[in-house]
Amino acid sequence: MSAQAPVLLRLASASPRRRELLASIGLVAEVMPVNIDETPKPGEPAIEYVLRLARAKAEAGALDTLLPTLGSDTAVVLNGQILGKPIDQAHARQMLEGLSGRCHQVMTAVAVSGPQGLLSLCVTTQVTLRTIATQEIDAYWATGEPIDKAGGYAIQGRAAIFVEHLEGSYSAVVGLPLYETSQLLLRQDVSCWPV
Template sequence: MAETDSPMLRLASASPRRRELLASIGLLAEVRPVDVDETPLAGESAGAYVLRLARRKAQVGAVGTRLPTLGSDTAVVLDGRILGKPVSRGHAREMLEALSGRVHEVMTAVAVSGPQGMLDTCVVTRVAMRPIESHEIDAYWATGEPADKAGGYAIQGRAAIFVERLEGSHSAVVGLPLFETARLLARQGVSCWSAGAPS
């Protein structure tokens, strides 16, 4: 796909991982990050939380464009508790120690605003972590990788060596479930197969 091709959708996210995942299935996105309040509501479940944020991002991101607009949000969930992005080294250590040797869930919601209205889905993936040694947590923090990642780790990076197995969508843990995303986009008239097709 040539860089001069027109975008097929708007991505309401600053995440380079989501842009790269869309590009991997042939979809060129116009990136327009949005600023939304990500504070969980009182009594809100993790699934409801990520769906609400994905819808809100798609809604805000769709302003001023006719392109279908995609919003997404990912949460790392342990025992029903949402683990956000670490605010410090100590916070990252607490999260990784909690995840060590345990199975947790990664919930990624996708919402697409377009001709068919607002379409959305939430994908849940179970991730089993092996026990993580204290010195590994220190070394991992030193890479800089955990600083802006939900749950304090990135499965597409060095933390892959901590993941013993997963049940569900690998791309959802990275940031965007490609199977479900492609299906939602197709319902909004965006097909990955039209990318690069002869005119």
């Protein structure tokens, strides 16, 4: 029986997906969600938006700890427009109909506050969804899966059947680009291979 890995960082997020992704690479995080305004600024490009939120989360989460603190944010972007989380079924249908049969971007920013200051980056993944029938969209909504997901879909869930092509980081679309995150954490003295 192996000993539980030590807590090496704080995760400034309520996302169970991010916690699970960190655990998949051997990192146990202290989960401490932060409350920040996630409203895009007028005319704010999507990449600046996700970077701003990731940095704000990392900084807010680091206020009362010596642990390196990770903040992240993901946006689904279609033709330069940020698609948020659906507010109801009609909104989810509108988003998924817009994404149906088209390529869009998923931008995930990661920021880590630690001994080296605040380090951040953004990973953009191109995702193409096949054409999705309205009946499929309604059936998908009925699963409950789209409710709290950017763009109204979860690639790691039943929406995987809609994904025709992906170019970039799968884990970034789920919520955390693992390669890039591990590199940022290493720069803050957090290794996936603790000694």
